[in-house]
Amino acid sequence: MITLLATSLLLAASAADHHGHHGGHAMADAETAAQSVVSADVRTVDTEARTTLLRHEAMPELGMGAMVMPFAIDEAVDIELFQPGAALIVTVTRGEDGLRVIAAELDESVG
Numbered sequence: 001m002i003t004l005l006a007t008s009l010l011l012a013a014s015a016a017d018h019h020g021h022h023g024g025h026a027m028a029d030a031e032t033a034a035q036s037v038v039s040a041d042v043r044t045v046d047t048e049a050r051t052t053l054l055r056h057e058a059m060p061e062l063g064m065g066a067m068v069m070p071f072a073i074d075e076a077v078d079i080e081l082f083q084p085g086a087a088l089i090v091t092v093t094r095g096e097d098g099l100r101v102i103a104a105e106l107d108e109s110v111g
């Protein structure tokens with residue numbers, strides 16, 4: 001029981017920590033090519049800045065659990081898909097300015 005509690009505290013701490021680090025550490029190079037395809041719900045979108053706040057499921061390829069966080073939207077992606085409340089499947093990779101959505105489609109499995 002005590003071990004389980006310590007483990008979940010550790011996981012919670014590393015998840016909370018994740019937004020405070022914007023690259024610059026030794027693992028950045030190894031992670032550059034990594035990408036995840038994941039379900040995400042749109043919270044807000046800024047069509048001029050091409051940024052969006054998404055609630056995403058876990059992305060193990062990028063070492064990230066489920067959370068709400070901002071993403072950049074690549075020029076190649078149809079920003080019209082990013083309506084608040086929309087359920088999407090997004091392809092995410094690590095960019096210079098944080099995580100970047102490089103492909104998106106509506107999640108047809110969500111009614």
Ligand SMILES: [Cu+2]
Nearest residue numbers: 064067068069
């Ligand atoms: Cu995240």
